[in-house]
Amino acid sequence: MVNINLQMSGKLNLNEMKSKISVPHTSLRLFRIWIILVMFMNMGNLQAQQPHLTLEEAYQLAETNYPLIKDAPLLENIAEVNMEILNRKRLPTIDLVGFGQVQTENVQIGSTDAGSSLNIDAPLESYRSYLDVNYSLFDGGITRASKKVETSQLKVNQQSLKVSLRTLKEQVNTLFLTILLLKQQKDLMVISLEDIKANLAILQAGYASGTVLESELAKLQVRKIELESEEINLQGDIDAFLAVLSKLLGTALTKDTDLLLPPALFEQETTLNITRPEQTLFDYQNELLEIQKEKIGAGRLPKVSLFAQGGVGYPNPLNFADISTSAYALGGLQLNWNIFDWGVAKKEKNKIEIQKQQVEVDRAVFEFDIQKSEQESLQKLKAITAQLEKDREIVALQSEILKQSGVQLQQGIINSNDYIIQVNAELSARQQLELHLIQKQQLQIEYLTLFGKL
Numbered sequence: 069m070v071n072i073n074l075q076m077s078g079k080l081n082l083n084e085m086k087s088k089i090s091v092p093h094t095s096l097r098l099f100r101i102w103i104i105l106v107m108f109m110n111m112g113n114l115q116a117q118q119p120h121l122t123l124e125e126a127y128q129l130a131e132t133n134y135p136l137i138k139d140a141p142l143l144e145n146i147a148e149v150n151m152e153i154l155n156r157k158r159l160p161t162i163d164l165v166g167f168g169q170v171q172t173e174n175v176q177i178g179s180t181d182a183g184s185s186l187n188i189d190a191p192l193e194s195y196r197s198y199l200d201v202n203y204s205l206f207d208g209g210i211t212r213a214s215k216k217v218e219t220s221q222l223k224v225n226q227q228s229l230k231v232s233l234r235t236l237k238e239q240v241n242t243l244f245l246t247i248l249l250l251k252q253q254k255d256l257m258v259i260s261l262e263d264i265k266a267n268l269a270i271l272q273a274g275y276a277s278g279t280v281l282e283s284e285l286a287k288l289q290v291r292k293i294e295l296e297s298e299e300i301n302l303q304g305d306i307d308a309f310l311a312v313l314s315k316l317l318g319t320a321l322t323k324d325t326d327l328l329l330p331p332a333l334f335e336q337e338t339t340l341n342i343t344r345p346e347q348t349l350f351d352y353q354n355e356l357l358e359i360q361k362e363k364i365g366a367g368r369l370p371k372v373s374l375f376a377q378g379g380v381g382y383p384n385p386l387n388f389a390d391i392s393t394s395a396y397a398l399g400g401l402q403l404n405w406n407i408f409d410w411g412v413a414k415k416e417k418n419k420i421e422i423q424k425q426q427v428e429v430d431r432a433v434f435e436f437d438i439q440k441s442e443q444e445s446l447q448k449l450k451a452i453t454a455q456l457e458k459d460r461e462i463v464a465l466q467s468e469i470l471k472q473s474g475v476q477l478q479q480g481i482i483n484s485n486d487y488i489i490q491v492n493a494e495l496s497a498r499q500q501l502e503l504h505l506i507q508k509q510q511l512q513i514e515y516l517t518l519f520g521k522l
Contacts, residue, residue, distance in 0.1 A: 160202065245506055372404075
């Protein structure tokens with residue numbers, strides 16, 4: 069079988085695959101058994117079985133099924149709550165205030181003589197309890213700017229979520245290509261097995277008539293059993309990786325499910341424009357920073373509010389001549405304007421400009437890394453396309469040799485060993501061709517995914 073090192077966080081390295089068919093290791097058998105058991109235990113969580121599945125559909129299913137997708141409505145809920153908080157902050161504020169104080173001296177007017185006509189002696193202790201009401205008429209636009217910041221922050225958070233979910237595409241690509249390669253290897257195994265069976269039937273007839281040695285017949289029977297065993301192991305690996313993909317997508321996949329790659333990728337060297345979600349995220353981050361600058365500017369504008377106060381105080385807070393416990397009320401218009409902030413707002417705006425420059429640096433690095441990989445990917449595609457032409461020529465020659473070897477075996481010109489060697493050579497050539505075909509599809513898919521076209 070094909071030995072594959074699969075890491076869900078990385079990508080499938082098809083260059084490391086062995087085209088030679090071999091009996092699987094014990095660890096891979098255990099892995100396969102474990103995956104299938106997990107599949108059955110979680111079958112209740114999976115959707116209905118898929119008769120066929122395209123790569124684009126797999127992307128959508130993976131995003132829908134991944135737990136992180138549940139964060140999307142939570143982000144909207146948080147934004148809605150924050151908006152409601154900002155609206156409520158525009159409502160009048162009502163505070164209940166109470167205090168008392170004792171002082172060393174107080175207002176004293178007139179004489180303390182009993183016959184004096186003017187005698188005001190305020191007490192040294194005072195108490196007050198009142199309701200304080202404030203209503204902002206104009207806040208400089210700080211509320212409006214805060215709402216714009218909240219809306220922009222939601223866009224940034226939602227786009228960040230899209231960027232995070234995009235990593236699922238690499239996992240889907242890995243599993244898709246692994247399963248397709250294993251299925252191709254199994255199909256080739258079946259072809260070789262059918263060829264062995266056909267010639268085995270002819271040799272059995274010759275053995276019955278005494279023209280073929282029993283040892284020659286036994287050699288083909290051994291190879292037939294080996295191919296049957298390897299076919300079973302390949303199917304086991306296919307089932308194991310299908311179970312992993314089913315869990316990732318949340319939908320039941322079986323060996324009968326057709327996995328379909330995009331019908332037309334590209335054959336010629338193609339230069340593409342980058343259309344990745346990260347670019348939109350950079351735009352939203354710049355937009356958020358610009359709105360934060362507006363909020364800083366709004367904070368420097370004057371604020372106008374109405375105020376009212378009513379309660380009970382001792383002595384009367386509004387009439388110093390009344391030293392009894394009295395009710396009182398007052399109201400008015402208030403203006404607040406911090407006309408000099410020591411350049412704090414200017415410094416904060418300068419900091420935001422630096423942060424915008426950082427975003428542009430991140431954008432440039434991101435696009436540079438993608439463009440750096442472009443020529444390398446195209447050169448690899450060009451090389452593997454040329455290799456495929458050679459592979460097809462080799463397969464055609466090996467297939468013709470195998471036909472001739474089959475005839476020679478039936479005529480007794482060659483023995484079973486010679487024939488089995490040619491069967492293995494033809495099988496290896498076909499496996500190499502299929503491996504390179506999958507590698508080409510992998511390079512095409514990676515290239516399109518890199519530029520955001522998938």
